[in-house]
Amino acid sequence: MAFAENLKQLPKVSHLAALQLIDAEGNVVATIENKAGQTGSLTVYNHLGQLYGAITVDAAKKGLELYAEHTADAQAHPGKHPNIDRLIGLIASNSLLRVKHVFAAGDMT
Secondary structure (H helix, E strand, O other), X not given: OOHHHHHHOOOOOOOEEEEEEEOOOOOEEEEEXXXXXXXXXXXXXXXXXXXXXXXXXXXHHHHHHHOOHHHHHHHHOOOOOHHHHHHHHHHHHOOOEEEEEEEOOOOEO
């Protein structure tokens, strides 16, 4: 299934302003915002966080499936799709990232 079709199957993210991705040391290593050009990745990462409790190796593998045709493009052009590159890197390093939601109202959990 194509990326656009996959997104239609995932939970909506209108309640989120962003997601922060946090490494093992507690550092925010990335923020994915709910804005044009990032909403698809926000949707994917939110789903993975809900399903797996963090962006684990298994979550990253599922994420690469969800990104569909964009995964092959990211593999062919490193740096073009940083949110996909991050998943590939997590698999290679056997690490994980915690997910922190930034709600549209400004509350964080």
